[in-house]
Amino acid sequence: MPAMAAPGAGPAATWCYRGDPAPDRPAALVRFAHGRLRRPEALRFTAYRNRDTAHPRKRHRRILVSESERLSYVGHNFGSEGMRCNSLCRYFVGVLDKDSGQMEVYNAEIFNMQPLLSDNLIPDDTKDYQKKSYREKVDLCIEAFGTSKQKRALSARRMNAVGGDMVSTAVTKAAANIIGAKGVTALVQDVAQDEEQTISAFLPPCHEDADRPEHVYRFEDILSPAEYEALRVPAAPLASASAEDIARKVEERSHCSFVLEELKFLPTDERSRDHKARCLWFLDTLIKFSKQKVIKKKHPMGPECPHIISKKLMKNFTSLTYNNGSVQNLISASMKAKITAYVIILALHINNFQTDLTVLQNDMKLQESRILDIARALRLKVSKTRGAPGLENDQNHKLGTLSLPLPVQKAPAGQRKRKKMN
Known part of the structure; x- marks a missing residue:
């Protein structure tokens, strides 16, 4: 407790630091934003504090209110109206008792008092x-x-009501202007083209000038040489599977229907058999991967899946999303469409560029219109065929064929069936 003595003065004055004042009576330094008051001694101040005393930030929030004969004033020490100098500097107020020479020093804050103007004067x-x-x-x-x-x-409800009315009015007016300018037929064609372009954005590279079907969608664009080599070990059990092993796999349904059916027709040539087994293993992995929603594991397909394949799946067939402050890999609708396109192309390479789309549709749990839209975007010719014995709806299967010349792209089937608007 230091002492303060003035030359020629009486007893020395002492001061004592008291810290924060009482919560209901803060030490405040005020300034008025609109100028200097004529009679500051006539003002009376009232302080309000936040009720949430347990919250580390809210418990220090104060509102200071004062009234004069003409205006009311209000100041805050928080939010956009709070003064930044409170966080950069420290202020103190001293109360001196002249009789004892004791000065008590308290922490203080500056409040910027602004006039409170009301629109409701009457x-x-x-x-x-x-x-x-x-x-x-x-x-x-x-x-x-x-x-x-x-x-x-209340404010959010009013804003939503006003915003909803404004948006509805704006949309109605904009729709009327567009329909009047372009016409209904042109708009339907634009919608079909937009949907087609959305699907096309996720298709593998298409070489339209190719002279052979296998060069339209090159195998190297589906699996790089390094990825293809990595499939040798996990695909070995499929390549060496006997008739009994295949029958057991069919009974256990350990693979998708397309793979189980193709295992029955593995080539006898060792090199061709190994190639088909690798393609079937990767196709089966793509289909199983597409059935997940959020990928939470680093190796979602298990330890038997090569690292380079796991990396390919996460990088090329998932979208990054943020949830609760963490990054997650999500298989969105667009990513599932991309996986479907790659599965169809891989099935074409396996089956001499002709494959049963209905079997793939059932394996991937898709609607028929969806897989047909993707097949047409891939420039396949779609026709009806009879499915393999034992498959459901074997009379109504859709066959996709990749042949040259490539057919002209058409609008998706769902858009062509729209009724005309008058």
Whole structure:
């Protein structure tokens, strides 16, 4: 407790640091934004503090209110109206007792007092209040006496109502202008083209000038040489499977229907057999991978899946999303369409560029219209065929064929069936 002595003065004055004052009586330094007051001694101040004393930030929030004969003033120490100097500097207020020479020093804050201007200068007419609905009366009570949470909810509800009306009006006007300018037929064609372009964005590279079907979608664009080499070990059990092993796999349904059916027709040539087994293993892995939604594991297909294949799946067939502050890999609808396109092309390479789309549709749990849209985007000719014995709906299967010259791209089937608007 240091002493302060002035030359020629009486007893030395001492001061004592008291820290924060009482919560209901803060030490405040005020300044008025609009200028200097003529009679500052006539003002009376009232301080309000936040009720949430347990919250580390909210417990220090204060609102200072004062009134004069003409205006009311309000100041905050938080939010956009709070002064930044409170966080950059420290301020103190000293109260000196002249008789004892004791000065008590307290922490203080600066408040920027601004005049509180009200648009409602004329008292409300009670007749207008009586005409208001119950909902409007409750809203008025919330405005006057509601909690901050209730006021935010009221403001959000009003903004949504106004925003909804504005958007509805703007959309209706814009739609009328577009329809009047372009016409219904042109708009339907634009929608079909947009959907087709959305699907095309996820297709493998298409070489339209190819002279052979196998060069339209090159195998190297599906599996690089390094990835193809990595499939040798996991695909070995499929390549060496006997008739009994295949029958057991069919009974256990350890693979998708397409793979189980193709295992019955493995080539006898060792090199061709190994190639087909690698393609079937990767196709089966793609289909199983597509059935997941959020990928939470680093190796989603298990330890038997080569690292280079796991990396390919995560990099090429998932989308990054943020959830609760963490990054997750998500298989979105667009990514599933991309996987479907790669599965179809791989099946074409396996089956001499002709494959049963219905079997792949059932394996991937897709709607028929969806897989047919993707097949047409891949420039396949779609026709009806009879499915393999034992398969469901064997009379109504769709066959996709990749042949040259490539057919001209058409609008998706779902768009062509739309009714004409008058």
